[in-house]
Amino acid sequence: MNETSPKASMFKNALHKLSKKEKEKPSHFLASSASTGGFFGRKKTATHPPFPGSVKASPFCNAQLPPVWATPPPIPKSSIPATKSPAKDAGPGPRNAAGNLRSEQFAALIKNDKESVDLEKLRELSWGGVPVEFRPLVWKLLLSYVPPNKDRREAVLVRKRTEYQDLLGQYYYIPDTDRGMKEQETLHQILIDIPRTNPDIKLFQHPSIQKSMERVLYIWAIRHPASGYVQGINDLLTPFITVFLSSFVENPENSDLAGIAEETIKEIEADSYWCLTKLLDDIQDHYTFSQPGLQRMVQRMEDLVRRCDADLYSHIVEKEQVQFVQFAFRWMNCLLMRECPLQSIIRLWDTYLCEDNGFENFHIYVCAAILMTFGDALKEMEFQDLVLFLQSLPTKEWEEEDIEPLLSRAYILQTYFADAPNHIPQK
Amino acid sequence: MAHRKKVLLKVIILGDSGVGKTSLMNQYVNQKFSNQYKATIGADFLTKEITIDEKLVTMQIWDTAGQERFQSLGVAFYRGADACVLVYDITNPISFEKLDSWRDEFLAQAGPRDPENFPFIVLGNKVDQENERRVPTQKIELWCKAKNAQQPMSFFETSAKEATGVEEAFQTIAKIALQKGQDDDIFVPAATIDLSGAATKSSGGCC
Numbered sequence: 031m032n033e034t035s036p037k038a039s040m041f042k043n044a045l046h047k048l049s050k051k052e053k054e055k056p057s058h059f060l061a062s063s064a065s066t067g068g069f070f071g072r073k074k075t076a077t078h079p080p081f082p083g084s085v086k087a088s089p090f091c092n093a094q095l096p097p098v099w100a101t102p103p104p105i106p107k108s109s110i111p112a113t114k115s116p117a118k119d120a121g122p123g124p125r126n127a128a129g130n131l132r133s134e135q136f137a138a139l140i141k142n143d144k145e146s147v148d149l150e151k152l153r154e155l156s157w158g159g160v161p162v163e164f165r166p167l168v169w170k171l172l173l174s175y176v177p178p179n180k181d182r183r184e185a186v187l188v189r190k191r192t193e194y195q196d197l198l199g200q201y202y203y204i205p206d207t208d209r210g211m212k213e214q215e216t217l218h219q220i221l222i223d224i225p226r227t228n229p230d231i232k233l234f235q236h237p238s239i240q241k242s243m244e245r246v247l248y249i250w251a252i253r254h255p256a257s258g259y260v261q262g263i264n265d266l267l268t269p270f271i272t273v274f275l276s277s278f279v280e281n282p283e284n285s286d287l288a289g290i291a292e293e294t295i296k297e298i299e300a301d302s303y304w305c306l307t308k309l310l311d312d313i314q315d316h317y318t319f320s321q322p323g324l325q326r327m328v329q330r331m332e333d334l335v336r337r338c339d340a341d342l343y344s345h346i347v348e349k350e351q352v353q354f355v356q357f358a359f360r361w362m363n364c365l366l367m368r369e370c371p372l373q374s375i376i377r378l379w380d381t382y383l384c385e386d387n388g389f390e391n392f393h394i395y396v397c398a399a400i401l402m403t404f405g406d407a408l409k410e411m412e413f414q415d416l417v418l419f420l421q422s423l424p425t426k427e428w429e430e431e432d433i434e435p436l437l438s439r440a441y442i443l444q445t446y447f448a449d450a451p452n453h454i455p456q457k
Numbered sequence: 458m459a460h461r462k463k464v465l466l467k468v469i470i471l472g473d474s475g476v477g478k479t480s481l482m483n484q485y486v487n488q489k490f491s492n493q494y495k496a497t498i499g500a501d502f503l504t505k506e507i508t509i510d511e512k513l514v515t516m517q518i519w520d521t522a523g524q525e526r527f528q529s530l531g532v533a534f535y536r537g538a539d540a541c542v543l544v545y546d547i548t549n550p551i552s553f554e555k556l557d558s559w560r561d562e563f564l565a566q567a568g569p570r571d572p573e574n575f576p577f578i579v580l581g582n583k584v585d586q587e588n589e590r591r592v593p594t595q596k597i598e599l600w601c602k603a604k605n606a607q608q609p610m611s612f613f614e615t616s617a618k619e620a621t622g623v624e625e626a627f628q629t630i631a632k633i634a635l636q637k638g639q640d641d642d643i644f645v646p647a648a649t650i651d652l653s654g655a656a657t658k659s660s661g662g663c664c
Contacts, residue, residue, distance in 0.1 A: 219524065222475040222496075229493035261474070261496045261524045320529040355533045359499035368498065414517065417502045 136164045140171075147171055147178040153384040159434075160380045166277045169270075170301065172383040173308040187301075194249075194300035201252045202245050216251045216259050220244055227264045231372065232284050233275070234268060239287070242299040243267055250307060257317035262360075265367040266309065269376050270302040283372065313389050316362065327362045327394055328355050334398045334447060342405045350413045357420035361397050365389060369400075369425045370433075377430045381437055391448075395440035400425060403439070464514045466634050467537055468627075469567075471559045472544030473552040474523030477582040480617035481544060482520040485627045490618050497522045500534045509631055516631060528562060535567035540576040540634035542626070545597075547581045547614065548589040556600065573605070576637050578630040579612040585619045 135155055140147055152171060160168045170176045175190070176183045209217065224244050228234040234243075246267055251259035275282040275298055278290055287295070316323035332354040336343040346352050360368055367375050378396070382388030400423070401408070411419060425432075470478045479494045479501065486503045501520040506513065519534050521527070541563050545552040560577065569575045581597055584590075594614065601610040611629050615622035 219474060226493065226495050229495065258526075260526045261522065262498050264496075317526070319526070321526065353533050355530065356500070356502075359530060359533075363498050368495065414504055414515075418504070421502050 132158070133161045133163070136161055136168070140164060140167060145180060147180070149178055157381050157384040159377055159430075162276060165273050165376070165380070169273055169305065169379075169383060173305050175301070175304050175308055187297075190304050191297055191300040194303050195296075197249050197253070198245060201249055212255075212258075213252060217244075217248055219261070220247045220251070220259055220264070223247075223261060223264045228268055228372065231268075232286070233272065233282055236285075236287055238292075238295055239271065242295060242302075243271070246299060246303045246306065249303060250310070253307075254310070254314070256319075257314055260317040260321075260363075262363040262367075263306075263310070263317065265364045267302060267306050268367070268372060269379055270305045271298060272372060273376060274298040274301050309389060312387055316390075321363075323390070324359060324362045325355075327390060327397075328358045330394050331358055331362075331397050331401075334394065334443065335401060337447065338398065338443065339402050339405055342402065342409060345409045346416065350411075350416050352413060352416055352420070356417065358397060358401075361400075362393070365393060366397070366400075366425075369423050370428050371426070374425075374428050374430055374433045377433045378437070392440065392444065395443040395447075396436060399436055399439040399443055403436070464512055464635065464638075466514055466516045466539045466631055466638075468516055468518045468540045468542060468630065468634070469535055469538045469563065470518065470520045470542045470544060471563055472523060473546070473549070473555050473559075476523065476544045476546040476549065476552050477617045478520050478523065478544050481542075481580065481582060481615065481623060482518050484617045484620055484623045486518065488620070490620070496524075499527065499530060505627075507628070507631060509628075509635055512635070514631060514635065516627070531562060531566035535563055538563075538567050538569070539638060540578070540630045541567075542578050542580060542630060544580045544582055545592065546583050547592045548583055548586050550591050553581075553592045553596065553600075560604070570641070574608070574637065576630060576633040577604075577610050578626060578633070579610055580622075580626055581612065581614045582617055584614045584621055585616040 132155070139151055139155060149171065152168065156168055156172065167176075171178060176186050206214070221244065224240050224247075225235075227243065233239055243264065247259055247264055250263070251257075272282045275285065275290075278294060279285045279287075310317070313323055315321075316327075332343070332347075335346075335354075347354070365375070366378065370378070382392055385392040401420075404419070404423070408416060408419065428436075470482060472478055474496065479497055480490060482501070482503055483489050483491070483494070486505045497520055499522060503518050503520070505516045505518065507516060508514065519538075521531075521534060541560075543556050543559055545556055547553075556579065564572045564575065567575075579597060579601060581592060581594070597612050597614075601612050604610055611633065613622045613626040613629070615626055617623060
């Protein structure tokens with residue numbers, strides 16, 4: 031029973047805490063969009079199940095599904111005057127519902143004297159967000175880049191970092207004349223894209239970070255000729271660099287790398303390379319010729335929206351003749367990195383890393399949840415406004431706190447629909 | 458002029474990665490230039506309302522991704538296009554050589570009724586970097602003539618950075634596309650409907 035599983039109850043707790051938290055907290059993005067008619071109107075909440083954990087038992091399972099995902103659990107933030115919340119002024123602080131307690135839980139799981147980290151437990155705990163100080167290690171563990179066994183970890187890191195240096199010697203640090211046509215084209219494309227990767231974030235304008243990214247992307251492309259470098263993969267590298275750098279500086283995004291040893295940057299580069307490789311291993315056909323994986327994801331998202339909110343689907347596709355691929359392609363190709371700020375993406379990835387092939391499966395539910403979040407507003411729009419809106423979502427302003435309710439809606443969707451393969455074609 | 462017909466023009470911008478497609482579109486629509494545009498994934502969309510020959514025209518501009526891997530997406534964006542802007546970078550000869558394949562690919566995927574006379578325009582961007590020019594103007598002139606000897610494609614040398622030639626180029630393509638649309642309408646009588654209201658028998662349904 032879903033309700034009794036540890037993840038579900040943890041999730042329930044988190045949601046409960048969140049809803050309390052949100053009552054106190056205004057949201058600038060909602061405040062700004064309130065004038066457009068309230069995307070999060072409460073008119074449907076009468077049919078709202080009290081907890082997502084109880085969805086399996088809800089009477090809506092077999093009947094016409096209520097658009098629970100179209101409205102977030104908490105009271106609409108737009109109804110709260112837009113004053114700056116004290117919680118936000120207090121700085122980063124505890125990231126998750128249970129605050130410090132979560133940090134202690136992570137500490138207990140990772141730093142105790144046990145030989146090995148229980149990955150299953152780590153996944154359960156991390157689903158709700160990983161505290162900043164644990165994230166670098168937790169991500170490496172969840173991606174199986176480092177082994178759960180504590181004693182072997184350091185040796186593995188040393189070996190993988192050396193291996194990466196060897197790859198650089200073999201493929202990167204060679205005369206340009208030794209590169210074939212294809213390699214030169216790859217390098218050319220990467221060099222075009224590096225300066226325009228997160229151009230608004232100081233860290234990614236730093237020459238040594240740009241050099242690191244160039245090497246990582248180049249080596250990855252050379253070692254994965256079936257896809258090679260595809261635009262958007264550069265975006266996917268940035269969360270790793272940011273997270274791994276956070277072990278050394280407080281605010282990596284604004285760091286000028288002062289006081290950080292060259293050797294450290296090299297290690298971050300190598301770790302980022304291997305973690306990016308792990309991430310892309312699961313979704314390689316997203317980037318191979320004609321990108322079948324992405325086409326499949328867009329299709330699945332479309333099917334999901336059709337089932338959940340038939341009116342929204344027919345408005346977009348039939349009435350206004352907008353194809354899902356026209357807006358959702360980028361959501362898939364860049365895993366929403368173009369739609370949300372980096373910090374929110376990092377929080378999103380905590381959860382993706384805990385889900386089974388989260389960067390493909392769970393991501394579809396997240397994308398559908400985003401679309402349906404704005405369903406009421408979208409249904410009022412004609413072609414031109416619809417495309418403009420979907421191309422430039424209000425999610426650009428979302429912060430980590432805005433990601434939590436999104437994840438809960440995606441989770442509800444998954445709970446409803448993941449076991450309905452007839453309706454939503456699986457891979 | 459109470460019943461001025463609203464005209465929509467769907468314009469597609471194509472060309473190699475980094476030639477300045479996004480910059481051209483933003484310069485034209487928003488009169489802004491930035492060095493900070495991220496690589497376009499799939500396609501971006503902007504609109505602009507202009508007046509041509511007393512007609513109010515809405516241009517719906519799709520700025521597409523330059524990397525070849527995304528070309529399989531073309532059909533989703535190209536279909537129904539009224540005009541196509543081909544862009545190369547005057548400092549990058551490869552981007553010029555690729556014009557042929559961009560044009561062919563567009564015609565193949567968009568499948569316009571009259572491919573021979575489909576409204577294209579060519580922009581050689583980045584003339585602000587004149588001292589790094591590697592594609593002489595003569596070359597593009599010849600290319601345009603080679604594509605259609607009777608009615609050579611129009612070309613402009615532009616700078617999205619300094620707003621050189623951008624307005625003129627888009628005005629021109631809008632005019633050509635509009636003209637083409639009108640020619641087609643004459644060609645296909647079913648599409649010529651009197652909207653002035655004078656001859657309306659009934660305000661019946663659309664079927």
